[in-house]
Amino acid sequence: MSNPIVLPSPNKKYKAILTDSGLVQAGQAGYSLSIEGFPYSFADRVFGEVCLWSPESRFLSVQEWIETDEDNAPKACLLSIIDVLARRECVIANVEGTKGKILPESFIGESLMYKVVYFGQFGMTKSFETKFRYLDGWQTLK
Numbered sequence: 001m002s003n004p005i006v007l008p009s010p011n012k013k014y015k016a017i018l019t020d021s022g023l024v025q026a027g028q029a030g031y032s033l034s035i036e037g038f039p040y041s042f043a044d045r046v047f048g049e050v051c052l053w054s055p056e057s058r059f060l061s062v063q064e065w066i067e068t069d070e071d072n073a074p075k076a077c078l079l080s081i082i083d084v085l086a087r088r089e090c091v092i093a094n095v096e097g098t099k100g101k102i103l104p105e106s107f108i109g110e111s112l113m114y115k116v117v118y119f120g121q122f123g124m125t126k127s128f129e130t131k132f133r134y135l136d137g138w139q140t141l142k
Contacts, residue, residue, distance in 0.1 A: 005031070005049065009057035014084055016051050016060055030065055035084065041141040048077070052104040058085050059132065061092075061104035061112055077101045079114055081132050082141070090138045092130050110134075 005018040018031035030046040048063035059081050066076040079102040082089045092112065093102055100118040107113075110133045117125050 002029075007051050007053065009053045009060075009084075010055055011057040013057060014053075014060075016053070016062075018047065018049060018051065021046055033062060035060070035082070037084070038087070038141055041089075048101070050103050052107070054107040059083055059107065059112075061107075061114070063102060063104070066094075079104060081112065081135075083138070086138075087141045088138045089141055090132070090135045092132065092135065093128065 002020045004020075007016040007018070009015070015036050017034045019034070021030045021032050029049065031049060033042040033045065033047045033051075035041070046065040048065065050063045052061045053059070054061075061079065061081050064078045064080055066078060075098075076094050076096055077100065078094045079092045080089055081092055093114065093116065095102055095116055095118075099120070100116055102114060102116050105113045105115055105127070110131050111129045112132050113127065113129050115125050115127045117123070
């Protein structure tokens with residue numbers, strides 16, 4: 001097992017900690033996620049290495065793998081946003097795990113910029129923007 005990856009928020013009030021879960025998909029390691037103050041909110045879930053804090057340290061965007069199969073490959077890759085102040089999370093986008101992955105790129109105002117990388121012979125990358133503060137489907141964290 002490798003050392004945990006510690007990602008402090010810009011204001012240093014929070015730390016996201018990624019710990020190697022032992023799962024590997026397409027050459028990428030899977031991680032468990034913990035955030036100070038949310039000890040059990042992300043138990044039994046698998047995340048990618050990619051996390052991005054918003055400049056004001058309120059939001060954390062994470063890549064999550066859903067339902068890994070017998071080869072430890074995810075059936076889906078989600079991009080979620082966690083609101084640490086309101087203690088809630090919301091899925092922004094998803095892609096079938098064997099067809100691509102989603103990566104957060106930057107926070108600009110009230111938008112999250114992200115890209116979807118599609119695999120395959122004619123692979124491509126598409127960029128998207130979502131106004132995350134106006135999303136429906138927010139779920140309260142435990």
